[in-house]
Amino acid sequence: MKKMTKFGLVFIITFMVGTFLPVSNLNNTASAAEAAPKIDAAAAFIIEPTTGKVLLNQNGDKKLGIASMTKMISEYIIFESIEKGDITWDQKVPISDYAHKISQNNSLSNVPLRQDETYTFKELYQAMAIYSANGATIAIAEAIAGDEPKFVDMMREKVESWGISDYELYNSTGLSNTDLYGNLYPGSKEDNENAMTARDVAIVAQHLLASYPEILETTSISEMKFKEGTSDEIKMENWNWMLPGLNSERENVDGLKTGTTDFAGATFTGTAEENGMRIITVVMNVKDGEVDLRRRFVETDKMMDWAFANWEKVQVYKKNDVLNDVKPLAVEKGKTDSVKLAVESDVSLFVPTDTDLENMEVSYTPQKNVLNDAGKVTAPIKKSEEVGTAQVSVKDDELGYVDGDQGEEVAVVAADAVEKANVFVLSGRWIKDFFSNLF
Incomplete structure (x- = not known):
């Protein structure tokens, strides 16, 4: 205010x-709203993005690990760089030793990259947004900022411009620092991890959708082939299993980003639109989420059911x-x-x-x-x-x-x-x- x-x-x-107010909006005989559900997660948060109205807040102001939900900030900077004309979608991106080494780690989410090959920003962005490809994310960060630490500085500046202050950002991917082969942000240690509150993650998602709603064209893709028709072709199935055809499918879900590390647990920022109302949901460190990767989507489904059934838009002026x-x-x-x-x-x-x-x-x-x-x-x-x-x-x-x-x-x-x-x-x-x- x-x-x-x-x-x-x-x-x-x-x-x-x-x-x-229209007479229809003064009808107090409408069915009583149900109490907010208890979510099996360390934190849960729901907002309506056009107004920022909070619909649910369960421990949403405690700082927790965000894992690959970090990539939503990286995605924002990519779109902003495109908008400014600093890069183009078809621009070729070289692969550094660091990005290459990360991309070859099969224990991480990746598409394998080669140093004798160049890739476009669009190819690498799609791999990041759909398959959470970490090597691709690092290659993008280096191409935009010169190196990953400078890109992290851009990320920090961006979230602070949105009023976010209680955060920790050390890399562009959300990986644990222990997975980066010593390529650490200056002054950080191996036990440092990217972290934010659920409220702040919702703010990131809100800004991403408000500024670049076209991101949903990519985040809504259930499956895509990377480098289709080449010897490097790899099937990318979206980690957001709530999309059509995947094992936790829910109608009208079209984004946004999952994340999983030992530190953060299973996390997910989801979004869906029903009857003209869009919501953003955030769950962090879902109970048993690393054992059963569907758990984050079960809890998100519960949140979406409740929000769409119990909230409405009313014109008052x-x-x-x-x-x-x-x-x-x-x-x-x-x-x-x-x-x-x-x-x-x-x-x-x-x-x-x-x-x-x-x-x-x-x-x-x-x-x-x-x-x-x-x-x-x-x-x-x-x-x-x-x-x-x-x-x-x-x-x-x-x-x-x-x-x-x-x-x-x-x-x-x-x-x-x-x-x-x-x-x-x-x-x-x-x-x-x-x-x-x-x-």
């Missing part, structure tokens, strides 16, 4: 919504609706002495299906420099002129939003124009105020 200016007033009000119960702004030197406030755009909330929408909370924060020293806005004011922001939320929402906010933010505008009063009106007001104060 934005900080208030010196003379900013925050008006928190509770009001009847019947004046602006339409564009230009007046905030009738928010105190109008006082106007100085205007033909009228106040102006009502309105929302600049539609406002919808994601809420449990049994939520009582007879009351909500709206907090209004004036825009910086809108109010003068007297705490008023000075005329003239144009209709629809932006004068601040509001956060709209359901009262007593304990889960809030993934970025820490407690409501859906919307720009607030003047509902009407206020012309500047002429000198005679202003003089009359001054005289009236003078005698009122006098007596």
Whole structure:
């Protein structure tokens, strides 16, 4: 939530919504929402990505190993580099000794790479996104940044720009440092591991989908052949077994990334869209997940069933609706002495299906420099002129939003124009105020 200016007033009000909600949304006879399920994992988290609304938080703020979910950050940087024109999909990528050695380790997820061959960014990216190929990921990191440590610096800078601070990133793959043959990030040790909270992993996935939704075209591929038609051809089956045709298939799942190490256990960031609503799920260190790799998908399936059955999107404001119960702004030197406030755009909330929408909370924060020293806005004011922001939320929402906010933010505008009063009106007001104060 934005900080208030010196003379900013925050008006928190509770009001009847019947004046602006469709009758269908006021039906309180809807089936009661089920309690959130208990997930057999060290942490579990669900968000709705367009708003960042948190739907479930089970130990989601404890830092844990992320394993190959790390590659979502690497994927973001790849797409960003493509967008900037720094690289192209068909650009050839040489294979270093380091990337080659990692790619030949059959105990890790890999496509074997040769140093007498060159590969395109697209080939290596597909191997990374579908098959979690570690050697391919390192080759990409080196080609973009010069070496992997510099690429990790890019990763760190990126997550910090998203407000993530409680993290550890030491490599581009999510592998344990002990698997890197001594190619460690400067200052790190072999027992250092990539780690984040489930909340922060959800934030990474949210930014990836918001900026580059086309990634789903690749993450939704169940199976592909690497270097098809050559002697290096290898079948890549997606580690996300919830995709079509795989052994934990669930309809409408199209991403995103699994991860498994001894330190992190079995992890998975999933996403699916049903009835126009998309969610992002995160499970970390699923119980018995390394013994039975399906366990992470069983728990994710449980989370998706619950979220889609028990949450819904409800429109609470339409564009230009007046905030009738928010105190109008006082106007100085205007033909009228106040102006009502309105929302600049539609406002919808994601809420449990049994939520009582007879009351909500709206907090209004004036825009910086809108109010003068007297705490008023000075005329003239144009209709629809932006004068601040509001956060709209359901009262007593304990889960809030993934970025820490407690409501859906919307720009607030003047509902009407206020012309500047002429000198005679202003003089009359001054005289009236003078005698009122006098007596």
